Amino acid sequence: MNGVGMLSTRRALAAVVSAVTLLTASACGSADEDAGATKVEVFTWWAEGGEKAGLDALVGRFTTDCPGHEFENGVVAGGAGVNAKQVLGARIEQNDPPDTFQVHAGAELADYIAAGRVQDLSGEYDSWGLRQAFPQGLIDDLTVAGKIYSVPSNVHRANVVWANSQVLSDAGIVRTPKTLDAFLKDLATLRRAGVESPLALGRDWTQLMLLESVLISGLGPKRFAGLFTGDTKWQSRAVRDALADYAQLISFSNPDRDALDWPQAEQLLIDGRAGYQLMGDWLAADLAAKNFRAYESFTFPGTDGVFQWLADSFVLPAGATNAEGTRCWLKTVASAEGQREFNIRKGSIPARTDVTGDGFSAYQVAAMKDWESDTPVPSCAHGSACSQDWQNALNAALGAFSTAPEKNVTALQNALAATAAQYVKG
Template identity: 30%
Template sequence: MWKLTKIAAVAVGLAAAMSASAGEVEVLHYWTSGGEAKSVAELKKIMQAKGHTWRDFAVAGGGGDSAMTVLKSRVISGNPPSAAQTKGPAIQEWASEGVLANMDTLAKAEKWDELLPKVVADVMKYKGAYVAAPVNVHRVNWMWGSSEALKKAGVAAMPKTWDEFFAAADKLKAAGLVPVAHGGQNWQDFTTFESVVLGVGGPKFYQDALVKLDDKAINSDTMKKSLETFRRIKSYTDPGAPGRDWNLATAMLIQGKAGFQLMGDWAKGEFLAANKVPGKDFLCAAAPGTTTSYTFNVDSFILFKLKDAAAQKAQSDLASSIMSTEFQEVFNLNKGSIPVRAGQKMDKFDDCAKASAKDFVDTAKSGSLLPSVAHGMAIAPATEGAIKDVVSQFWNDDKVSVADAMKKIATAAKTK
């Protein structure tokens, strides 16, 4: 990652003009769309009720380099925001620069270690101390089904194995429907790929091959079978898939034109926005072979070291509010995800969310709660990008053999 000492403080003038006033909390986030913006407004309301001033540092479109450049410049000039939306190994990269605040006093007082599964808590820590606050949990290894399409094709239930999946896909094809709705970005390809690896190989193989990047696992027969299964899924997508956004793929299920989509639980938000009812209009199930495993994507905020005592108090209140039952409920009802803290009441949530919450707890105990590689939770960003490129190349080009893909994944895994 960048080193603070090596980056010119380009925006020092800008930073000075934006210095935080007492009791003010400034938050960099990417939540600018409907339900997400509504959720942030709730957090702002909670903070204002505690007597603090909220300053929005919103960046549309999931951030990008320009947002990071401004953020880095702000940090270099000694004037960081209170918090910034960041996740996965990027949290440790920021922390290694020595710019994040140690939130252990608050975390101990509020028993975060008891409220969070260890595998999630560890992502929020650097050298054993909390430096970030988690907001939610998205389950990535979901498969969605269109009730209308499945009924038309004579598919009685959501498939639990890949053999059942391909049998159902054949029926959908025979009925003139698109068996698998898919889009065209590399993260969509990898969302499918990691669910296949998990379904074919199980949680230990997933850890070895995709998280530990073990050479033996990458070059194994299990990886070979995973890639063969992945390629077979591709044959059930439609010609319009390349370049399609994920939500337009979900729309194909909503319209009854496609049978299945392998996608995280943000897809549920699309169904609900279209007034579709889970269990009636659409179905949710873990991807084939992954019923007892759970790949997670956790949104979080890193918390920067601040000099002003009132700003530190506001920052602590922000972290406390993020972890509060009140915010966890309202945010996740809007986002389609589930609360990250244990013991949260789920009575207002739909059946898919309730199933997700139960599986989150169960897999945390069984050791099959796993970080999503596709969504930046597991490996360094440069390595992740290199492996995603290989997997997408394999998905998009039938000339790339399984053996070649395995060699290329092994090489990409060494990218630093």
């Protein structure tokens, strides 16, 4: 695994990096401890591709909007922020937070909020007009005990299926499946046509993404969200039925799924060794970057009208060295101009609903319209519905299920219910 970016000597991270067995890269910029108060260290996992291009665009806007403050890159590479979260956690425990850090908006922040590690931004939401710019459903999901602690830079959609058009055509599949049963039949058709692994799938959190879409399809958005608040019971017949469907789905996936991250699973789709992949809509930008355009996409069967969202966001940590500069960074991230320039390049869409579609791709324009009208539902796989610890526990349960010789749905349901009992309050 690689780590790149600026990790200044005053942060003394060598021991931390060694402890988590990461390779962090060389510095970019000055490490002078006294260079100081005007620097704003922005800690992210945006190290390459569209996300790096989006970050660069935000930096350019920040430089224009915030004279007297200097961007300091604190990037740590790693898929879905796995590496960065480990380094960040160690720094915060040492009372050495960056000026701001990237985090998935929503419940992923719960532990930091409870520990007083991040500051309330409700006043900034009022003064910057963000309560009007963001959809009410997003505001609701961001609010904890009446307060808001993060500013989303974008929105991604999780419940999207991507398909290799040529593979489907060769198998005689010409219609988009509208139900899960129809989708399972299409997967069976692909296998009969000689596609050994019709559904491309990766490890732990990508399996959790798939399970979430199945649960939304079977339970509907309200009852799905209730799984993470205690309003819906994991020990229910509806959940069991969804888990049985999930077991069928993974039986159509690649046997090496637990050894792959999403880009490796995506390669199965590109190479025509799979027909479908469930993945967030960052896949569109990645497929374009790889010059693969013979694909189509649709919302996971049974989830039409539901927008399962995740959002990269930034916070103001308690003890930030340059709180004034951080607020200016957050205001830039929240601005219509900042969200436009960032999201056009990253392939996501603005969290704001007042940004026009000019300059965005056809997929992004369609997603922006859906974001305005669909029912928003959070994602545990990406931190908007559950805490990091809960997500890790679910990943472990699904990993055990994936590798078990016999797929015992009852055992999986018991494991998921026992996990929920540890984290649901009340």
